[in-house]
Amino acid sequence: MYDIIVIGGGPAGLAAAVEAKKEGVDNILILERDRELGGILNQCIHNGFGLHTFKEQLTGPEYAGRYIDMAMDLKIPYKLNTMVLDLERKDDDTKIVHAINEEDGYMALEAKAVILTMGCRERTAGAIGIPGFRPAGVFTAGTAQRFINMEGYMTGKEVVILGSGDIGLIMARRMTLEGAHVKCVAEIMPYSNGLTRNIVQCLNDFDIPLKLSHTITFIHGKDRVEAVDITQVDEHLKPIPGTTETVPCDTLLLSVGLIPENEISRGAGVEIDRRTQGPSISELCETNLPGVFAAGNVVHVHDLVDFVSQEAALAGKGAARYVKGHLEEDINFTTVNGDGIGNVVPEKITVANLDDSVNCYMRVRSVSTNTVINCYVGDEKIATKKAQKFVPAEMVNFKIKKSVLEKYGDGELKFVVEPKEA
Amino acid sequence: MYDIAIIGAGIAGSYVARELSRYQLNVVLLDGENDVANQITKANSAIVHAGYDAVPGKKKGLFNAPGNIMYEKVCKDLGVPFKRTGSLVVAHTEREMMTLQRLYQRGVMNGVPDMRIIFEDEVHEMEENLAPDICGALYAGTAGLVSPYELGIKVAENAVDNGVELKLNHLVTNIAKKDDGTFKIETTEEDIEAKYVVNAAGVYADDIYKMVGDPYFKILARRGVYFIFDKEIGDLVHNVIFPCPTKNGKGILVSPTVHGNLLIGPDAMPVKKGDIDTTQDRLDYIKENALKNCPELEHYFNKIIRSYAGTRNTPVADTYTTTDGDFIIEESPVKNFVNFAGYESPGLTSAPASATYCVEDVILPMLERDGVHVEENKDFNPKTRPHIIFNQLSDEEKKAAIEKDPRYGKIICRCESITEAEIVDVINRNVGATTVRGVTKRCRPGAGRCQGGFCQPRVVEILARELGCDMEDIMYDAKDKGYILSGKTKNQ
Numbered sequence: 070m071y072d073i074i075v076i077g078g079g080p081a082g083l084a085a086a087v088e089a090k091k092e093g094v095d096n097i098l099i100l101e102r103d104r105e106l107g108g109i110l111n112q113c114i115h116n117g118f119g120l121h122t123f124k125e126q127l128t129g130p131e132y133a134g135r136y137i138d139m140a141m142d143l144k145i146p147y148k149l150n151t152m153v154l155d156l157e158r159k160d161d162d163t164k165i166v167h168a169i170n171e172e173d174g175y176m177a178l179e180a181k182a183v184i185l186t187m188g189c190r191e192r193t194a195g196a197i198g199i200p201g202f203r204p205a206g207v208f209t210a211g212t213a214q215r216f217i218n219m220e221g222y223m224t225g226k227e228v229v230i231l232g233s234g235d236i237g238l239i240m241a242r243r244m245t246l247e248g249a250h251v252k253c254v255a256e257i258m259p260y261s262n263g264l265t266r267n268i269v270q271c272l273n274d275f276d277i278p279l280k281l282s283h284t285i286t287f288i289h290g291k292d293r294v295e296a297v298d299i300t301q302v303d304e305h306l307k308p309i310p311g312t313t314e315t316v317p318c319d320t321l322l323l324s325v326g327l328i329p330e331n332e333i334s335r336g337a338g339v340e341i342d343r344r345t346q347g348p349s350i351s352e353l354c355e356t357n358l359p360g361v362f363a364a365g366n367v368v369h370v371h372d373l374v375d376f377v378s379q380e381a382a383l384a385g386k387g388a389a390r391y392v393k394g395h396l397e398e399d400i401n402f403t404t405v406n407g408d409g410i411g412n413v414v415p416e417k418i419t420v421a422n423l424d425d426s427v428n429c430y431m432r433v434r435s436v437s438t439n440t441v442i443n444c445y446v447g448d449e450k451i452a453t454k455k456a457q458k459f460v461p462a463e464m465v466n467f468k469i470k471k472s473v474l475e476k477y478g479d480g481e482l483k484f485v486v487e488p489k490e491a
Numbered sequence: 492m493y494d495i496a497i498i499g500a501g502i503a504g505s506y507v508a509r510e511l512s513r514y515q516l517n518v519v520l521l522d523g524e525n526d527v528a529n530q531i532t533k534a535n536s537a538i539v540h541a542g543y544d545a546v547p548g549k550k551k552g553l554f555n556a557p558g559n560i561m562y563e564k565v566c567k568d569l570g571v572p573f574k575r576t577g578s579l580v581v582a583h584t585e586r587e588m589m590t591l592q593r594l595y596q597r598g599v600m601n602g603v604p605d606m607r608i609i610f611e612d613e614v615h616e617m618e619e620n621l622a623p624d625i626c627g628a629l630y631a632g633t634a635g636l637v638s639p640y641e642l643g644i645k646v647a648e649n650a651v652d653n654g655v656e657l658k659l660n661h662l663v664t665n666i667a668k669k670d671d672g673t674f675k676i677e678t679t680e681e682d683i684e685a686k687y688v689v690n691a692a693g694v695y696a697d698d699i700y701k702m703v704g705d706p707y708f709k710i711l712a713r714r715g716v717y718f719i720f721d722k723e724i725g726d727l728v729h730n731v732i733f734p735c736p737t738k739n740g741k742g743i744l745v746s747p748t749v750h751g752n753l754l755i756g757p758d759a760m761p762v763k764k765g766d767i768d769t770t771q772d773r774l775d776y777i778k779e780n781a782l783k784n785c786p787e788l789e790h791y792f793n794k795i796i797r798s799y800a801g802t803r804n805t806p807v808a809d810t811y812t813t814t815d816g817d818f819i820i821e822e823s824p825v826k827n828f829v830n831f832a833g834y835e836s837p838g839l840t841s842a843p844a845s846a847t848y849c850v851e852d853v854i855l856p857m858l859e860r861d862g863v864h865v866e867e868n869k870d871f872n873p874k875t876r877p878h879i880i881f882n883q884l885s886d887e888e889k890k891a892a893i894e895k896d897p898r899y900g901k902i903i904c905r906c907e908s909i910t911e912a913e914i915v916d917v918i919n920r921n922v923g924a925t926t927v928r929g930v931t932k933r934c935r936p937g938a939g940r941c942q943g944g945f946c947q948p949r950v951v952e953i954l955a956r957e958l959g960c961d962m963e964d965i966m967y968d969a970k971d972k973g974y975i976l977s978g979k980t981k982n983q
Contacts, residue, residue: 102902144501152902156884167886171897174892193942195797200771203799205975209944216948222976286771293971308771319977332906335723335735415980418637 072096072392074166076153078334079108080374081186081365081381083136085427088385089184090143094392098142098178100168106140106147107133108188109211112218113361115239121375123154124457132374139362148173151190155277156183156337162360181342184387185334185356185363186381189370191236192326199231199303204295214243223247225320230254231285233268235372235462237324244322251277252316255299257284257306258274260436262326262462264372285321286313294321315355327370334363336337340487343408344410344412345369345432352418353396354380362388368416369430372464376430380414387422397421401479402446409434409486410442418482423471431460431484437488440468446480493519493656495854496676496685498663498699499526502639503834504691504847505647511854515866519683520647520655521676521967523662525850525970527641527922531693532839532930534717534801536757537639537748539729540837541578541631543598543606544741550818550919552601554841555957558632561843563952571638572749576744578634578731579614581625581784581847585736588704591629592891594736605632616703620727620787634731636749639839640932645920646842649875651921653868658683660970662965663692667824668704672827673791674703675741687847687857689829695803696762696819704825708816708833712764712802714771715757718781721940723792725751732784741836745788750935752796755781755788759803774798779819796940806833821850828870829853878933882908903953904946908937917955925958927951928968952973 073093078101105111110118112435113129120126126261140147142177148316151170159165166178191209206225208216212226214236226249230237233256240250249391252285254272259282261268273280280299286308287298301312329347331339340357342349347368348356355365365377390396411432431442442454442465453469467484495511497504502523508520524530542556566573582588591608598606607630614622614628641824651657661678666688668674676683692699697710716759720727725747734742740759748754758776808817818841819832831849838845858865879892881899893900917924917933924930927937930950937943937950955962966973 102905141586150901152905152908154908167899169889169893171893171900171904174897174900175886177886185708190941191944193796193940193944195719195942196793196795196796198769198774198798200769205969205973212944212947216976217980220948220952221980221982223634223978223980224975225977287768291765291767292969293967293974330905402968 071098071178071180071254073182073184073388074178075099075184075186077186077188078106078147079100079186079188080110080133080136080377083140084378084381085184085364085385087139088382089389090145092386092389093409097143097145100151101147101155102152104149106137112214114218118374119380122378134289136191153333154329156333158337158358164360169431170214180358182362184390185383186223186365186366186368187330187333189320189327189329189366190286190326194323198326199285199288201293202447204290204293206294206319207321210240210322213322214240217243217247223249226251227318228252228322229316230255230322232323232325233279234326235263235267237322238263238267238462240322241277242275242374245275245286252318253278253280255280255283255285255301260460264462288321294319297321301332310311327401330365342416344406345414349416350414352415353382353422355387360391364402369412372462376464402474404429404482407483407485410484413484420471420474426468426470428466428468432464432484433461440486441489443485443487444469445483446477492673493685495518495687495689496521496683497689497691499649499691499693500657500843501530501532501691501693502528502643502839503649503831504680505643505830506842507689507691507849508650508655509589509646510846512781513867513868513871518655519685520650520657521661521663521678522659525660525926525966525968527647528640531802531804532643533640534799535839536637536744537637538746539635539637541634541949542601542603543594543631544600544736545837550820553835554844555837556602558841558844562635565800565843569649570644570875570878571642573635573747574638575633575635576730576747576838577630578631578733579628579630580733580735581621581628582735583624583626588627590735591627594629600606602812603631606630606957618728618730619877620784620785622784636747645875648920648922652897653871656920658936665981668703668825687827689831691831694802697802700823702829704823705945708819709807710833711805711807712762713805714760714762714766714800714802716769716777716800717754717756718777718795719797720753721796722751725753725796727787728785734784737923743777745781745785749961762775767802769798785817790922796942805835805837818845820845820853822853827857881910881913903949904939906941907935909934909936912952914950915957918954926966927970
């Protein structure tokens with residue numbers, strides 16, 4: 070029996086395994102479905118990763134490489150090309166991971182603890198239901214990224230991008246550098262969904278227009294994309310008649326959101342927070358199932374990989390404590406999103422497990438300046454997070470001291486966006 | 492010179508080809524598309540109807556119920572997923588209850604078994620997510636679900652297994668009847684000569700017939716728009732839920748699919764042939780109408796994984812209003828030229844019965860009349876080579892499958908758990924997949940919630956390897972025009 074099985078060998082899985090090993094758990098196994106460790110970072114060949122963690126700009130593969138090296142130095146075993154089909158829990162709380170690969174065939178692997186780090190997937194054209202035909206040439210940005218960066222093939226020459234998520238912005242630059250003509254990025258919201266640095270470095274520097282409050286209302290072309298209709302939207306995001314422009318192109322890239330991939334979690338009975346679409350987790354990333362932990366984009370979609378690694382390290386620590394029987398399970402606080410906040414992670418906090426503070430990650434619902442985020446227990450304001458500006462594209466990292474929580478004992482932490490007091 | 496050329500490799504043409512392969516005849520199956528089952532057969536409601544809708548006495552009424560009963564065997568022989576779920580036509584008013592009674596009586600006349608009128612309590616006991624104002628329903632136990640394109644493909648595969656020649660990308664451009672009574676069929680690829688022709692060209696059947704004879708029927712393309720939902724809510728309903736039918740058809744249904752998703756649709760909009768685009772107003776219309784019978788859906792519109800449109804091939808006289816036209820399955824006024832046309836719903840359900848009719852009651856008598864002696868094909872095998880669906884195996888069977896072929900241990904499509912071995916198998920069969928959509932239709936990579944986001948690059952790679960070509964040469968669907976990749980990157 071393994072002490073810990075980590076499902077997914079991307080940045081979250083690697084950081085979790087490394088931390089668990091450092092905490093003194095030896096018998097760990099990482100299961101990775103792809104042909105190498107590193108996850109989606111392997112196709113993110115642009116730089117900008119690791120500023121927080123390593124204080125330098127790394128490419129995706131370089132960032133992954135650092136963690137792969139750590140895992141190798143710690144001699145953590147892993148299996149590649151291995152797909153987990155199911156996670157099962159026995160009455161004695163043993164976990165059975167059902168997995169397959171070509172060499173070992175069908176496996177039922179037992180573990181005391183499991184860490185879920187399967188990442189996320191992209192929202193598709195099907196999910197957003199763009200009217201029109203269903204031709205070749207419609208790709209999610211990540212799929213195009215894989216074709217271009219991993220396989221060495223271009224996915225088109227005249228490109229329109231829907232959605233200003235970071236992968237879309239990165240791909241606007243990438244395809245331009247490869248000789249494609251990126252005509253514009255249409256974003257249905259009145260603000261961008263990507264990081265400011267990506268707007269500047271990937272669009273502005275290449276004179277690619279960003280059309281805010283615009284969406285695609287029709288896809289032309291039966292066999293291959295021939296054009297798309299781009300239409301302005303009103304404040305309710307409804308297309309405004311008479312504002313449609315037909316833009317000829319052969320490719321439509323979509324960067325319209327990411328969804329945590331929780332099929333294995335759901336199958337095992339992990340409770341999913343409908344706001345994040347990922348598991349509800351504790352301060353050390355434990356789900357509602359004892360001994361089942363989750364971290365990274367499978368829990369909630371992060372903006373920077375550095376925060377994925379940070380969160381996953383907590384999961385590694387939590388799983389190690391669970392295996393050793395040192396994990397406290399009494400929940401003292403739950404968290405809840407108040408006005409202006411979309412979601413908060415972790416959803417529950419056991420104060421005894423904290424070192425000196427807890428990082429609450431959250432997303433605001435809209436852009437605001439001259440505001441703060443306040444944290445309340447009941448009517449009492451216990452902490453305030455300040456920033457020049459809050460934007461939905463950037464995850465807010467709200468640190469709350471253990472000593473403050475200890476003062477209140479237990480209750481509900483409510484996070485609210487409020488005007489800055491004069 | 493072929494004995495018989497069949498134009499159109501949808502469910503109708505392919506099924507006729509398969510039934511003809513029971514005899515020693517030289518048969519060619521032609522299609523203008525880059526795959527079989529690629530138009531009407533690809534996008535429809537995927538329902539095996541019980542048979543109470545069809546007007547008794549007409550071919551529709553004659554073939555629906557018997558066709559339904561034949562599904563069990565043919566789907567077993569060909570390894571096609573088929574589930575008998577039952578259907579409910581629901582009524583919200585007393586008036587609609589009266590319509591149900593008329594449907595019930597029609598069903599009795601058409602020989603439909605296992606039907607009953609049920610009331611409020613039983614409806615809501617059977618289906619917990621239907622609108623509370625539903626006061627009764629016509630239950631039909633024989634209604635079922637099938638994967639129409641998989642059936643179309645497997646029927647064509649079985650036809651080819653048994654000697655039929657399939658020619659794809661052969662779009663018929665003209666047909667000449669020669670002095671000796673045989674036909675010269677001009678296509679975009681080559682000329683095909685045949686003694687007899689079966690026209691099963693779907694929405695284009697009238698255009699094809701016009702090439703040889705004076706028009707006596709006209710086909711109207713009526714588009715239907717659909718949504719497919721994630722498997723997560725595949726059990727929102729257990730039966731196929733129909734509203735009360737109107738003159739425009741069976742209405743917007745809410746139905747499980749044979750693969751475990753949920754489907755809603757279709758509307759019925761007359762369109763130009765080939766226009767299978769969706770429009771915002773029609774997409775909204777489908778949602779609104781589906782909600783009338785299943786208000787619970789409101790919480791799940793974020794679980795939609797795909798919307799698409801298909802067309803029906805509705806036979807009309809001269810106007811665009813008639814929808815009670817019957818199937819046309821007959822030797823046309825042009826001798827030795829058979830029309831198998833106007834084959835709209837319940838065409839899919841009726842296919843086994845009407846193809847048998849077309850062969851035994853139309854084609855063979857025609858040959859006999861001409862003094863052609865037809866021998867049976869003693870080698871005819873009604874079964875296709877079995878295939879393994881990995882995710883349906885028990886743990887032990889999975890183990891054994893991977894031991895035999897390690898490629899069963901490699902999942903390519905995460906959403907539907909499809910292995911490399913399954914993809915390789917559907918490429919290397921008769922009527923095998925040559926395109927990304929072809930793989931999707933045959934074994935589902937790309938049909939799941941990520942819609943190919945993860946697996947498409949892998950599927951392109953496997954297709955290129957198995958077909959011995961470059962990844963750039965792999966098409967999404969249509970030949971040449973449906974390219975996925977536009978060239979190599981700069982440093983390649």
